[in-house]
Amino acid sequence: MTTSTPTPTPTPTSRTQTTSTPQDQKARTADLDAETLWRQDRDHFIHPFTDFSQFHDKGCEMITDSDGIYVEDVHGNRFIDGIAGLWCVNVGHGRRxxxxxxxxxxxxxxxxxxxxxxxxxxxxxxxxxxxxxxxxxxxxxxxxxxxxxxxxxxxxxxxxxxxxxxxxxxxxxxxxxxxxxxxxxxxxxxxxxxxxxxxxxxxxxxxxxxxxxxxxxxxxxxxxxxxxxxxxxxxxxxxxxxxxxxxxxxxxxxxxxxxxxxxxxxxxxxxxxxxxxxxxxxxxxxxxxxxxxxxxxxxxxxxxxxxxxxxxxxxxxxxxxxxxxxxxxxxxxxxxxxxxxxxxxxxxxxxxxxxxxxxxxxxxxxxxxxxxxEDICANVREVGPYLEQSLKSLSHHTTVGDVRGSNFMMCLENVADKATGELLPVEARVGDRVAEEAQKRGLIIRPVGHLNVISPTLIWSRETVDTAVTILDEALSATTASLKRDGFI
Incomplete structure (x- = not known):
């Protein structure tokens, strides 16, 4: 099991090169009142697949801007989009x-x-x-x-x-x-x-x-x-x-x-x-x-x-x-x-x-x-196998039972016992934990119960894959530590 010190959420320029300047990003979000938006959303927007056991207290995080492989929240935090919006922003964000x-x-x-x-x-x-x-x-x-x-x-x-x-x-x-x-x-x-x-x-x-x-x-x-x-x-x-x-x-x-x-x-x-x-x-x-x-x-x-x-x-x-x-x-x-x-x-x-x-x-x-x-399909055929191979390197983690998928459609299955495939209790919320730890480090992935789905925009490069897998490695280590702390493993 690897150990690492959590890194702060990336600033707009910490992990990436972008055509936008910090001044541009501040200008985009200056007219948005984060607290008002949060309350409007919580009080009036019925979201698909809402977990109402948490929603009334936690509400939602407001994504306000995007550019290429990145999205940005109302507070100016920037993340690599590891789910392409929802399996769909294939050519990337902000295509003028x-x-x-x-x-x-x-x-x-x-x-x-x-x-x-x-x-x-x-x-x-x-x-x-x-x-x-x-x-x-x-x-x-x-x-x-x-x-x-x-x-x-x-x-x-x-x-x-x-x-x-x-x-x-x-x-x-x-x-x-x-x-x-x-x-x-x-x-x-x-x-x-x-x-x-x-x-x-x-x-x-x-x-x-x-x-x-x-x-x-x-x-x-x-x-x-x-x-x-x-x-x-x-x-x-x-x-x-x-x-x-x-x-x-x-x-x-x-x-x-x-x-x-x-x-x-x-x-x-x-x-x-x-x-x-x-x-x-x-x-x-x-x-x-x-x-x-x-x-x-x-x-x-x-x-x-x-x-x-x-x-x-x-x-x-x-x-x-x-x-x-x-x-x-x-x-x-x-x-x-x-x-x-x-x-x-x-x-x-x-x-x-x-x-x-x-x-x-x-x-x-x-x-x-x-x-x-741009021959984006060719990029997938070239980078996709590298993403598959890189994600499989995460199999050394205690909780990773399976890494599967093809090209830019991948999944980690988290388990309690790698030998038997036995699952962790639902209340462990393992998929959520991994996703939360990844987001702290600047990567959005999708939790689905005990699973984590990675389905990025189709313009990821090998360098982006390396960054994403490093973040996931850290996130999985942090998740294992928290599961041990809370008595689930």
Whole structure:
């Protein structure tokens, strides 16, 4: 176990080179009253996934500024952003080109409906660009407002598709435990993280959850290939039990994100898709996180996992989080049915007021332009393996049971016993402790229960990786000390 003396939170110039001066940063935050903001936020803003056992007393920390790989709080403290906002600020913060593209479009036309045979240029141009980037058979784009609505809308379209084919019984959706597909009503039902739906209702009669693909916690003594066989056999058994004529689709993240960056055994997705094809079950890839460079490619399904999904759902990195936007990429085969009138005067009666929002689409077009011009996917393919290797060096810590992930999508699993994988008590709040210690030292990572997720902006360099891993090393040492002090280990 390493020991170190905690370092102070970095000042705006202590760890980084930046185009902003301290005077610029002070000017940006001078008009913000930290205490007033804190109270306004605590008293009126219902945050997603709030821990109300602490929120009423602690409130939230106010992030006010950003630049490149950094974010800054209302007090002027600067941090390396190790979570890319929330898996999404792929090209980095403060891209003036994207801001200008949005401003130009808003000045020209901020919004107009895309209903009733109306459209706009950015939405049309982006749809064509997405068809160019996606696997060859995915040439049609249905716009939504984000990832949850993309997954939600997709299931509605899938049911419509089978109704049109005269197969109205094909309604059941196969998902997986610990999957995350969103929090709208239907998307939350697809989500297999049990705690996400505590005290909430779900459409449980519509969704069946299979086992997650989790190499770290596979049955003892089972090889990777045997584990893959085990998961495929489970799928086949469920299809036999439910009946293929009652199952519409299987939905999966190529790598599970919020569920713990869970890695499937090699060949898993390809084999799962083959079983689906053999049973007339659609294969849906939720690439809300893995899309747009996080694994080194615009789309991971075909390039990394050798699958050809019937639908790929995207959001987050599509616009790098600069404006809300999601989409479902639909295959030619499905579009042949969706694009045929259901009757004289019949319409595809689904969509959103903001489907194809011109300002969001303008942001996405500029985001993609930047990614291509700077070859950001190549940076991920070069720096990503270095991040993986560097993070694995943290395995020497007493509490680090597993370091897993791929490229710029990584996770540390904290345990009480490395040999058995036994977890620490929930009240130890180990993930929170690690995140808090890292933030003290100038790095923001994400705590998810006993896990810590690292999903940075895609412009990290090797030098940034070195700095981040040094901070994590110190944070883990401090966490181990505090767990010992409090009697948890």
């Amino acid at each position: 080109e994207i801001a200008q593209a949005m401003a130009d479009q808003a000045s020209r036309m901020a919004y107009f409906s895309t209903f009733n045979n109306l459209s706009n240029a950015p939405a049309s141009q982006l749809a064509a660009k997405l068809a160019e980037l996606a696997p060859a058979h995915l040439n049609h784009v249905f716009y939504t407002c984000g990832g949850s609505t993309a997954n939600d809308a997709t299931i509605r379209l899938v049911h419509y598709y089978f109704n049109r084919l005269g197969k109205p019984n094909k309604k059941r959706i196969l998902s997986r435990r610990n999957a995350y597909h969103g929090t709208t009503y239907l998307a939350a039902s697809l989500t297999g993280i049990e705690s996400n739906n505590w005290s909430f209702d779900t459409l449980s009669e519509l969704v069946t959850h299979l086992s997650e693909a989790n190499l770290y916690r596979r049955p003892e003594g089972m090889s990777e290939s045997e584990y893959c066989d085990h998961l495929v056999n489970e799928l086949e058994a469920h299809i036999a039990k439910i009946g293929a004529d009652n199952i519409a689709a299987f939905i999966a993240e190529p790598i599970m994100g919020a569920g713990g960056v869970l890695m499937a055994p090699r060949g898993y997705h390809k084999r799962i898709q083959a079983v689906c094809r053999a049973n007339d079950i659609l294969y849906i890839a939720d690439e809300v996180v893995t899309g747009f460079g996080r694994l080194g490619h615009f789309f991971a399904s075909e390039a990394v996992f050798e699958t050809q999904p019937d639908i790929i759902n995207i959001a987050k990195g599509l616009s790098s989080g600069y404006s809300p936007l999601g989409a479902s990429l639909i295959s030619d085969e499905l579009y042949a049915v969706l694009g045929t009138p259901q009757c004289k005067g019949g319409v595809l009666s689904t969509g959103f007021t903001y489907s194809g929002h011109p300002v969001s689409c303008a942001a996405a077009l500029k985001n993609i332009e930047i990614m291509e011009r």
